[in-house]
Amino acid sequence: MKAIQVGLLGIGTVGSGVFNVLSRNQEEIQRRAGRGIEIAMVADLDTARAQSIVGNRTKVVKDAREVIANPDIDIVVELIGGYGIARELMMEAIAAGKHVVTANKALLAVHGTEIFAAAHKRGVMVAFEAAVAGGIPIIKALREGLTANRIEWIAGIINGTTNFILSEMRDKGLDFDVVLKEAQRLGYAEADPTFDIEGVDAAHKATIMSAIAFGIPVQFDKAYVEGITKLATQDIRYAEQLGYRIKLLGITKRAARGIELRVHPSLVPAKRLIANVEGAMNAVVVQGDAVGTTLHYGKGAGSEPTASAVIADLVDITRLHTADAAHRVPHLAFQPDQMSSEPVLPMEEIVTSYYLRLRVADQAGVLAQVTGLLAGAGISVDAMLQREAGEGEKQTDLIILTHAVREGTMNEVLAKMQGLPTVLAPIVRIRKEELA
Amino acid sequence: MKAIQVGLLGIGTVGSGVFNVLSRNQEEIQRRAGRGIEIAMVADLDTARAQSIVGNRTKVVKDAREVIANPDIDIVVELIGGYGIARELMMEAIAAGKHVVTANKALLAVHGTEIFAAAHKRGVMVAFEAAVAGGIPIIKALREGLTANRIEWIAGIINGTTNFILSEMRDKGLDFDVVLKEAQRLGYAEADPTFDIEGVDAAHKATIMSAIAFGIPVQFDKAYVEGITKLATQDIRYAEQLGYRIKLLGITKRAARGIELRVHPSLVPAKRLIANVEGAMNAVVVQGDAVGTTLHYGKGAGSEPTASAVIADLVDITRLHTADAAHRVPHLAFQPDQMSSEPVLPMEEIVTSYYLRLRVADQAGVLAQVTGLLAGAGISVDAMLQREAGEGEKQTDLIILTHAVREGTMNEVLAKMQGLPTVLAPIVRIRKEELA
Numbered sequence: 001m002k003a004i005q006v007g008l009l010g011i012g013t014v015g016s017g018v019f020n021v022l023s024r025n026q027e028e029i030q031r032r033a034g035r036g037i038e039i040a041m042v043a044d045l046d047t048a049r050a051q052s053i054v055g056n057r058t059k060v061v062k063d064a065r066e067v068i069a070n071p072d073i074d075i076v077v078e079l080i081g082g083y084g085i086a087r088e089l090m091m092e093a094i095a096a097g098k099h100v101v102t103a104n105k106a107l108l109a110v111h112g113t114e115i116f117a118a119a120h121k122r123g124v125m126v127a128f129e130a131a132v133a134g135g136i137p138i139i140k141a142l143r144e145g146l147t148a149n150r151i152e153w154i155a156g157i158i159n160g161t162t163n164f165i166l167s168e169m170r171d172k173g174l175d176f177d178v179v180l181k182e183a184q185r186l187g188y189a190e191a192d193p194t195f196d197i198e199g200v201d202a203a204h205k206a207t208i209m210s211a212i213a214f215g216i217p218v219q220f221d222k223a224y225v226e227g228i229t230k231l232a233t234q235d236i237r238y239a240e241q242l243g244y245r246i247k248l249l250g251i252t253k254r255a256a257r258g259i260e261l262r263v264h265p266s267l268v269p270a271k272r273l274i275a276n277v278e279g280a281m282n283a284v285v286v287q288g289d290a291v292g293t294t295l296h297y298g299k300g301a302g303s304e305p306t307a308s309a310v311i312a313d314l315v316d317i318t319r320l321h322t323a324d325a326a327h328r329v330p331h332l333a334f335q336p337d338q339m340s341s342e343p344v345l346p347m348e349e350i351v352t353s354y355y356l357r358l359r360v361a362d363q364a365g366v367l368a369q370v371t372g373l374l375a376g377a378g379i380s381v382d383a384m385l386q387r388e389a390g391e392g393e394k395q396t397d398l399i400i401l402t403h404a405v406r407e408g409t410m411n412e413v414l415a416k417m418q419g420l421p422t423v424l425a426p427i428v429r430i431r432k433e434e435l436a
Numbered sequence: 437m438k439a440i441q442v443g444l445l446g447i448g449t450v451g452s453g454v455f456n457v458l459s460r461n462q463e464e465i466q467r468r469a470g471r472g473i474e475i476a477m478v479a480d481l482d483t484a485r486a487q488s489i490v491g492n493r494t495k496v497v498k499d500a501r502e503v504i505a506n507p508d509i510d511i512v513v514e515l516i517g518g519y520g521i522a523r524e525l526m527m528e529a530i531a532a533g534k535h536v537v538t539a540n541k542a543l544l545a546v547h548g549t550e551i552f553a554a555a556h557k558r559g560v561m562v563a564f565e566a567a568v569a570g571g572i573p574i575i576k577a578l579r580e581g582l583t584a585n586r587i588e589w590i591a592g593i594i595n596g597t598t599n600f601i602l603s604e605m606r607d608k609g610l611d612f613d614v615v616l617k618e619a620q621r622l623g624y625a626e627a628d629p630t631f632d633i634e635g636v637d638a639a640h641k642a643t644i645m646s647a648i649a650f651g652i653p654v655q656f657d658k659a660y661v662e663g664i665t666k667l668a669t670q671d672i673r674y675a676e677q678l679g680y681r682i683k684l685l686g687i688t689k690r691a692a693r694g695i696e697l698r699v700h701p702s703l704v705p706a707k708r709l710i711a712n713v714e715g716a717m718n719a720v721v722v723q724g725d726a727v728g729t730t731l732h733y734g735k736g737a738g739s740e741p742t743a744s745a746v747i748a749d750l751v752d753i754t755r756l757h758t759a760d761a762a763h764r765v766p767h768l769a770f771q772p773d774q775m776s777s778e779p780v781l782p783m784e785e786i787v788t789s790y791y792l793r794l795r796v797a798d799q800a801g802v803l804a805q806v807t808g809l810l811a812g813a814g815i816s817v818d819a820m821l822q823r824e825a826g827e828g829e830k831q832t833d834l835i836i837l838t839h840a841v842r843e844g845t846m847n848e849v850l851a852k853m854q855g856l857p858t859v860l861a862p863i864v865r866i867r868k869e870e871l872a
Contacts, residue, residue, distance in 0.1 A: 021726045025586050031651060031774035032583045034762070129581070135727035137581025144580075145565070145573025147468045148747030150461050215467060273709060273733060283731075290457045291571035291734060291744035295719075297709060298730035308727035311584030323759035330468070338467035 003036030004318045007067035010079040011050045017307030033318040043067045068093045078102040094118045101313040103130035109204035112218035116331040123325035127313035132205040133282045135305030136298040142212045143333040149288030151213040153253035158205040160280035160300045161196035162248040164188045167278045170236050198227035199263040206250030210261045215334035222344035226264035238399050245275040258345040267355050267432040348408035353432040356400045359425035362389040366422045377413045379405045439472030440754045443503035445479050446515040447486045453743030469754040479503045504529045514538040530554045537749040539566035545640035548654035552767040559761035563749035568641040569718045571741030572734040578648045579769040585724030587649040589689035594641040596716035596736045597632035598684040600624045603714045606672050634663035635699040642686030646697045651770035658780035662700035674835050681711040694781040703791050703868040784844035789868040792836045795861035798825040802858045813849045815841045
């Protein structure tokens with residue numbers, strides 16, 4: 001049988017990984033897929049560079065629309081990224097009846113509803129394993145492997161750059177700015193690292209997982225997004241003393257009144273497996289009512305790990321593209337006419353526990369004032385740590401771990417606490433997730 | 437559309453889990469599968485007990501063949517276990533054109549070739565996610581999620597009973613026999629624990645994974661199987677001092693001359709995630725050439741975790757059963773006509789590193805004799821630990837970690853070493869896996 005014909009839009013880091021792995025493992029992949037998978041055409045603005053990667057046997061063009069217009073192409077792989085031209089091309093590929101594979105988390109998190117609807121209507125598949133957690137087959141696990149479960153929550157380290165930075169800050173006691181520069185030098189952070197360090201990339205991925213887990217539309221605009229740029233080394237140290245690690249988690253959770261969807265630094269008990277995921281590695285914990293806790297770990301980025309996910313999608317499509325469209329795996333796990341309208345909760349409505357660091361005057365009565373405010377709002381204290389003031393020092397750090405409370409309530413308490421004359425600096429608040 | 441009709445053969449721990457989870461999450465599962473999934477009929481020798489589990493709306497019969505003969509039944513779930521009647525019934529169900537879901541690792545590891553061939557010929561699916569690592573969707577990960585990769589090796593904690601026992605031995609410093617009794621009391625070990633503690637259950641699962649990873653037939657008879665019954669607490673302690681944990685691993689690996697397939701206690705560096713998998717939990721590490729290392733963690737047994745896997749298979753079949761048989765996911769990941777005849781290596785041919793514990797006379801020259809034998813066979817020493825002999829003691833323990841060597845070579849050296857007059861007791865040898 002003729003090999004399935006793939007057109008690549010963009011051949012940068014991931015694209016060249018796809019080309020290399022497909023070439024190297026061609027025979028084995030074909031034995032699995034039942035049919036060859038061939039990159040027949042590549043579109044890239046830098047045609048010379050593209051041609052040097054794929055050699056002379058593969059056609060390279062400048063205009064992506066030539067790939068989409070080619071009737072021989074069965075699957076279009078979009079690796080351009082971003083919301084602009086990538087979106088247009090994806091919609092055009094769908095309209096042309098091509099199956100689409102993409103690693104574009106930003107596009108799916110923001111425009112997924114439109115894209116999946118178009119694909120459903122046209123009877124083509126849009127596959128996106130590479131969009132979340134790189135090489136870890138987490139989309140497949142959520143969409144197929146765990147379908148028996150009512151998913152309770154998902155919490156993931158889904159951005160390697162920030163996990164690398166946090167690991168280095170902890171290991172070496174260095175400040176964020178210093179480590180960021182090191183990460184840039186090593187290639188773990190981009191020249192403009194904003195999307196990573198501000199949590200936007202993780203929020204894109206969490207948004208996609210929330211849709212699959214709970215059968216809601218992708219709603220990136222409803223996600224709470226907080227990065228790691230303001231994280232101080234001393235909080236990592238205090239957390240450690242209390243038995244916790246700080247990780248940037250993407251969290252989505254089924255709560256009584258809706259769905260939580262949030263990305264922020266989180267204290268995680270040091271004994272949890274996910275707390276021990278170091279460097280640029282990713283891991284996603286899924287809590288299901290039947291299966292309990294599962295964890296899925298691996299490389300979340302990089303040329304070949306991401307290519308591994310893209311090619312898995314190509315094999316899936318090759319194996320299943322003859323199936324009638326009504327009997328395929330739905331894009332977002334739930335059948336398109338069975339989506340839920342459960343709301344994504346505003347941040348005030350989420351319930352979690354907290355780590356608080358207060359810079360306080362070293363004088364009698366401070367503790368009583370602070371704990372009085374917490375008690376007044378019904379917030380119970382889980383643990384407390386007071387640094388002994390040094391000789392001659394008039395201030396010290398007071399660390400409090402609370403039990404779970406509504407964020408809105410905590411905000412009110414924090415406003416009052418901040419107003420105490422004995423509280424001498426902005427209070428640091430980091431959310432704490434027990435993940436139990 | 438009419439719900440897909442499922443017949444359950446056997447309703448013990450797993451069967452009742454399947455019934456309960458399907459009932460509880462009915463609505464959500466239907467929204468995913470696109471169609472209801474209904475247990476229409478149950479066969480169990482204890483019909484009264486079965487009827488009390490499923491209630492009056494589900495038909496219960498004593499004879500499993502009534503289920504198979506029922507033309508309304510689309511999928512037969514075999515939860516009887518063992519090689520005997522389960523095998524007959526599965527073959528009959530396939531012959532009757534039913535799709536089959538099973539958790540029966542023993543049957544598949546031993547008779548899988550015959551079963552998959554029959555299913556392929558008849559155009560039905562035999563799904564078995566629950567056969568390996570319970571609720572962890574590892575079969576799906578290997579068969580679909582990681583298809584881009586040339587798998588290099590798999591190493592898994594795939595038996596919860598033995599991992600529970602090893603965790604307790606380490607935590608509490610207790611001996612194997614004591615912990616086994618405790619495990620039996622707590623329900624983590626069966627009254628007859630032989631299959632678990634002797635490594636047979638893990639070997640069944642490793643056999644299935646080896647077939648999927650390397651495209652070879654299931655060959656349980658070629659697996660090397662060594663359990664944990666002879667493991668001494670002191671070796672767990674010495675390993676810890678050297679920075680290792682001891683885990684019962686199921687390992688399958690692509691080597692130069694064939695496939696390694698083995699189950700035995702293994703030293704694993706304590707810093708590896710899998711070394712920190714405690715209690716009855718399971719975890720499987722997969723090394724692929726593109727994706728690198730992935731780890732898949734969760735509950736490996738129990739009523740609802742196993743049911744989670746069984747139901748995921750039911751949803752898969754519901755979603756895909758209309759696909760033509762040539763375009764489904766192959767049972768063992770590779771197309772049936774594309775299986776490899778690469779041999780499973782005899783144990784003498786595997787290559788690994790070793791932990792050796794020698795009871796030696798506390799006298800000059802012993803170390804030179806022992807290390808001389810290693811050096812003579814070209815085996816280099818990675819680390820060494822000699823317990824200081826107590827006051828008046830004339831013997832002591834000598835612990836050696838070696839670098840990698842062919843097992844056959846190590847066997848020869850050990851035979852010579854055992855013959856040294858200064859070696860006073862049988863040498864303890866435990867394999868060491870760096871998993872890097």
